[in-house]
Amino acid sequence: MDTRKNFSAEKLVSDSEYSSLNELSLSGWLDYHQRQVVFEQVSWMGIPTLKNVLDLWIYQELIVKIKPDWIVEMGSFQGGSTLYLAQILENIGSGRVLSIDIDHSQFKATHPRINKLTGSTQDAGIINQVFRQCSAGKVMIIHDADHTEAMVLADLHSYADLVSKDSYFIVEDGIVDLFAPGTLLGDVMGGPGPLPAIREFIKTDPRFIIDRQCERYQLTYNPNGYLKKIQ
């Protein structure tokens, strides 16, 4: 099936078209989703949200289980994901989101449980501020900022101490490293991304394990990216 083909929401889909849709491989679906859906057609409460929604469902399950005092979100963009996290916290009645971005000029989310922090995740002042603000509580981190291997690895090392035992450091978008150059997902980064950073980090920090249970829907953008702190 040609994943570049546009799907029309209005068009009646024939049985044979459904059959060919059903034959899509996981990589075909990921290519279709990235090409036609994620950058323009995923939103939460009207705000663009750059996520595979199956991953958001897993986040909801983890948040309800862990009940974090702080979710540190690295990479806010327009704030769709920030608002999603804040509203889940609102539903369970506790916790706040601290959302970091180098540029909040496009940020649209407003919610009493959201704190914004503007600057680079690798800025020493930002790192200090995040530790000062969140250290006393139970912390979960979601990394969706600079996805280059070196930056992801640096962020993992800088913030690993902040994650609470039995909570998670979620590293997004390792999927880009599973696609060959020349394919859409393979060309997103133009170089190594989150996956080699995760593999390097996990070798050196035995406090974390990769929780493959969080990948059980298979269609995840975060392969090997759900890092659970076990000690």
Ligand SMILES: C[S@@+](CC[C@H](N)C(=O)[O-])C[C@H]1O[C@@H](n2cnc3c(N)ncnc32)[C@H](O)[C@@H]1O
């Ligand atoms: C993929 S977007 C985030 C999408 C958002 N989490 C969502 O799901 O809708 C990545 C964001 O990371 C920000 N960013 C890039 N490098 C960064 C850095 N070093 N520190 C903080 N933010 C960074 C970019 O400005 C951009 O808004």
